[in-house]
Amino acid sequence: MDVTGLVLLLLMGCIAGFLAGFFDLEGGIILVPLLLYYFLSIGISSLVATHLTFGTCLLTVIFASLFAAYQHSRKRHVLWRAVLMISAGSVIGVLIGTGIAAGLQGRSLQRIFAIVAVYAAIRLLAESKRPKEDPQLSPSPVVLGLIGLVTGLVSPLAGVGGGVLSIPMMNYFAKFPLKKALGTSSAAGGIIAIASTIGYIVKGWENPLLPPHTWGFVDYFYAAPIIVGTLPFTRLGASAAQRDKFQMLRKACAVFLLVVAMKMAFF
Numbered sequence: 352m353d354v355t356g357l358v359l360l361l362l363m364g365c366i367a368g369f370l371a372g373f374f375d376l377e378g379g380i381i382l383v384p385l386l387l388y389y390f391l392s393i394g395i396s397s398l399v400a401t402h403l404t405f406g407t408c409l410l411t412v413i414f415a416s417l418f419a420a421y422q423h424s425r426k427r428h429v430l431w432r433a434v435l436m437i438s439a440g441s442v443i444g445v446l447i448g449t450g451i452a453a454g455l456q457g458r459s460l461q462r463i464f465a466i467v468a469v470y471a472a473i474r475l476l477a478e479s480k481r482p483k484e485d486p487q488l489s490p491s492p493v494v495l496g497l498i499g500l501v502t503g504l505v506s507p508l509a510g511v512g513g514g515v516l517s518i519p520m521m522n523y524f525a526k527f528p529l530k531k532a533l534g535t536s537s538a539a540g541g542i543i544a545i546a547s548t549i550g551y552i553v554k555g556w557e558n559p560l561l562p563p564h565t566w567g568f569v570d571y572f573y574a575a576p577i578i579v580g581t582l583p584f585t586r587l588g589a590s591a592a593q594r595d596k597f598q599m600l601r602k603a604c605a606v607f608l609l610v611v612a613m614k615m616a617f618f
Contacts, residue, residue: 356393357576359389360389360573360576360577360580361576361577361579361580362580363382363385363386363389363577363580364382364411364576364577364578364579364580364581364584365580365581365584366381366385366584367379367381367382367385367577367580367581367584368415368580368581368582368583368584368585368587368588369584369585369587369588370588370604371415371581371585371588372584372585372586372587372588372590373588373600376471376474376475376514376515376604378411378412378415378512378581378585379408379409379411379412379509379510379511379512380467380468380471380511380515380608381608382408382411382577383404383405383408383464383509383510383511384468384611384614384615386404386407386408386573386577387400387401387404387461387615389573390403390404390573395562396560397457398457398560399457399555399558399560399561399568400457401457401458401460401461402452402453402457402460402551402554402555402568403555403561403565403568403569403570404510405452405460405464405507405509405510405551405568406510406548406551406552406555406567406568406569406570407568407569407570407571407573407574407577408510408511409506409507409510409511409512409544409547409548409551409569410544410548410569410571410574410578411574411577411578411581412511412512412540412541412544413541413544413545413548414578414581414582415512415578415581415582415585416512416514416537416538416540416541416544417537417538417541418582418585418586419533419534419537419585420534420537420538420540420541422586423530423533423534423535423537423538424534424538426530426534428530428531428533428534428535429531429534429535429537429538430527430531430534430535431538433490433495433521433525433527433535433539434535434538434539434542436492436495436496436499437495437496437498437499437502437517437535437539438499438539438542438543439496439499440495440496440497440498440499440500440503441499441500441502441503441506441513441539441542441543441546442499442503442546443500443503444499444500444501444502444503444504444505444506445503445504445506445507445543445546445547445550446546446550447503447504448503448504448505448506448507448508448547448550449507449547449550449551449553449554450550451507451508452507452508452550452551452554453550453554453555455508460508460509460510461615461616462615462616463508463509464509464510464511464612464615465611465612465613465615465616466509466612466616467505467509467511467515467516468608468609468611468612468615469608469609469612470515470516471515471608472604472605472606472608472609472612473605474515474519475601475602475604475605475608476601476602476605490521490525490526490527491525494524494525495521495525498517498520498521498524498525499517499539499543501516501517501520502514502516502517502520502539502540502543503543503546503547506543506544506547507547507550507551512540512541512543512544512547513536513539513540513543513544514536514537514540517532517536517539517540518532518533518536521535521536548569551567551568551569552566552567552568552569553567554567554568555567555568555569
């Protein structure tokens with residue numbers, strides 16, 4: 352890795368981390384297109400570039416999610432009982448999702464990511480009223496398990512940790528207050544990302560088209576500078592969001608996701 356590559360990867364991590372922290376988005380939703388184009392630009396085969404991108408992004412999500420979970424846990428915004436229930440469902444979803452992802456071509460995975468990116472963009476643009484939240488908060492184990500199943504299934508298919516789906520699902524279906532949904536999703540997302548990363552490692556083991564510094568479809572060498580950039584800027588983005596709404600930045604991020612989704616789905 353040359354100096355230019357190192358700077359680019361650090362910058363990717365900073366951008367993804369800041370926007371994820373600012374908008375309560377899944378960092379992978381920003382990182383996937385950036386890293387995919389980078390891998391293709393340095394000569395990674397298009398036959399494995401998408402799988403390698405997803406697996407590598409999921410590795411970075413582990414650290415980002417656990418870091419966020421630690422911060423939320425200090426404020427008592429993590430419901431650990433709910434984390435266990437969501438994680439139980441997510442393991443089943445991840446097993447199914449990684450099996451499906453391994454058998455799909457990169458173009459198909461990109462189109463699945465595009466669907467998730469469009470959904471994330473709509474979340475940014477739509478500012479609908481949230482439903483009333485239950486102050487007693489006694490969510491059904493079945494509902495939490497189903498939330499885990501869905502997010503675990505989507506995670507390996509889209510290369511994201513699942514927070515882009517689990518946060519609104521917990522808020523709307525389980526009536527979680529937003530802060531507790533964020534905290535609980537971060538903790539569960541770390542477990543989902545660990546399971547998904549392991550799946551990508553196993554499914555890509557000894558693939559001859561992969562570069563040398565990989566564990567299956569996970570490139571730990573290029574993930575390292577991204578992680579270094581992501582962690583501090585996630586916290587910086589979250590702090591900035593508390594001071595102002597920055598509506599123009601919200602719209603710009605949504606437009607970026609829509610453009611990326613169009614490109615990955617049709618070009």
